[in-house]
Amino acid sequence: xxxxxxxxxxxxxxxxxxxxxxxxxxxxxxxxxxxxxxxxxxxxxxxxxxxxxxxxxxxxxxxxxxxxxxxxxxxxxxxxxxxxxxxxxxxxxxxxxxxxxxxxxxxxxxxxxxxxxxxxxxxxxxxxxxxxxxxxxxxxxxxxxxxxxxxxxxxxxxxxxxxxxxxxxxxxxxxxxxxxxxxxxxxxxxxxxxxxxxxxxxxxxxxxxxxxxxxxxxxxxxxxxxxxxxxxxxxxxxxxxxxxxxxxxxxxxxxxxxxxxxxxxxxxxxxxxxxxxxxxxxxxxxxxxxxxxxxxxxxxxxxxxxxxxxxxxxxxxxxxxxxxxxxxxxxxxxxxxxxxxxxxxxxxxxxxxxxxxxxxxxxxxxxxxxxxxxxxxxxxxxxxxxxxxxxxxxxxxxxxxxxxxx
Numbered sequence: 478x479x480x481x482x483x484x485x486x487x488x489x490x491x492x493x494x495x496x497x498x499x500x501x502x503x504x505x506x507x508x509x510x511x512x513x514x515x516x517x518x519x520x521x522x523x524x525x526x527x528x529x530x531x532x533x534x535x536x537x538x539x540x541x542x543x544x545x546x547x548x549x550x551x552x553x554x555x556x557x558x559x560x561x562x563x564x565x566x567x568x569x570x571x572x573x574x575x576x577x578x579x580x581x582x583x584x585x586x587x588x589x590x591x592x593x594x595x596x597x598x599x600x601x602x603x604x605x606x607x608x609x610x611x612x613x614x615x616x617x618x619x620x621x622x623x624x625x626x627x628x629x630x631x632x633x634x635x636x637x638x639x640x641x642x643x644x645x646x647x648x649x650x651x652x653x654x655x656x657x658x659x660x661x662x663x664x665x666x667x668x669x670x671x672x673x674x675x676x677x678x679x680x681x682x683x684x685x686x687x688x689x690x691x692x693x694x695x696x697x698x699x700x701x702x703x704x705x706x707x708x709x710x711x712x713x714x715x716x717x718x719x720x721x722x723x724x725x726x727x728x729x730x731x732x733x734x735x736x737x738x739x740x741x742x743x744x745x746x747x748x749x750x751x752x753x754x755x756x757x758x759x760x761x762x763x764x765x766x767x768x769x770x771x772x773x774x775x776x777x778x779x780x781x782x783x784x785x786x787x788x789x790x791x792x793x794x795x796x797x798x799x800x801x802x803x804x805x806x807x808x809x810x811x812x813x814x815x816x817x818x819x820x821x822x823x824x825x826x827x828x829x830x831x832x833x834x835x836x837x838x839x840x841x842x843x844x845x846x847x848x849x850x851x852x853x854x855x856x857x858x859x860x861x862x863x864x865x866x867x868x869x870x871x872x873x874x875x876x877x878x879x880x881x882x883x
Contacts, residue, residue, distance in 0.1 A: 651685070
């Protein structure tokens, strides 16, 4: 049997996109572990602790009650009510239940929103570095990603003048992710207000704000979302969140959002012909996540903040690395600019950040993701969502690797 599909069988639109590089990096690490290699993976974007027991108990209770049928496309009423209450309680945003929507993961929120709104040639501004899936979803929808680069000196934050320069009459969306994957950057109220001032001058531009890491901020940082800071943007903002990161529920696949009701209806129309609905059991678990005790979140924050400080300190001791301290999420994004052009003991020249992470994995068994995957080089992303012992050992290996470059 041939392994090749007939010519022309696959959709041409698939040529616009690439497989997710973060998923590919994680899979490569798993494959090496399966062969017996000692690999420490710092490429995974998920908490290492378990889903809290009360949330798991809620899922078990839902199964035992027989909550195992199809749900409404938009989500079960109980979860949509919990989402509206969460937005009011934590973000000061008034969304009616009809303005809320549930999808199988945060990625599906982005996908549904863009697929429901993009026409050929529409532009979407995505500050670089960015989460790897944003540009590809735009391309799949026939849109054009516009990728203004941020600078390490600015904390990897989009400047108002850069936003102004990226907007054209064809701009339909700005995607604003904070705390940011991959940098951990988070905007202050004043910084959001400055960006909002630009957007108020361009009424054709909508905002998709991805707040998935909202609860993972450190050092007393006060989190704000853009429609909260500038109510004038409320009618053209889709505020997205989920239970994956704060509640350690990545595998449960629940993302949610609040926004203008006509957009919510359009997203529901699209999802009705694709996933239909998010898992009924995951939805009931998410009701408990949002409505139940939140006291474990500060404990998670404290653990991650200690890990952040450990990793930033150890990476800044590496020859040639420069690692900023982020405000949130569980990533750091060190620069390897001073290492470009150096050679490893195996004779490999480090010409790109992809060369760096490839050689680091081969020689030291540490898996990370190269900066080019996120649209900004020469950097690499390290996830510190693993144990302190593993982080210390991984950072020692990175120190050794950098020290051996000549």
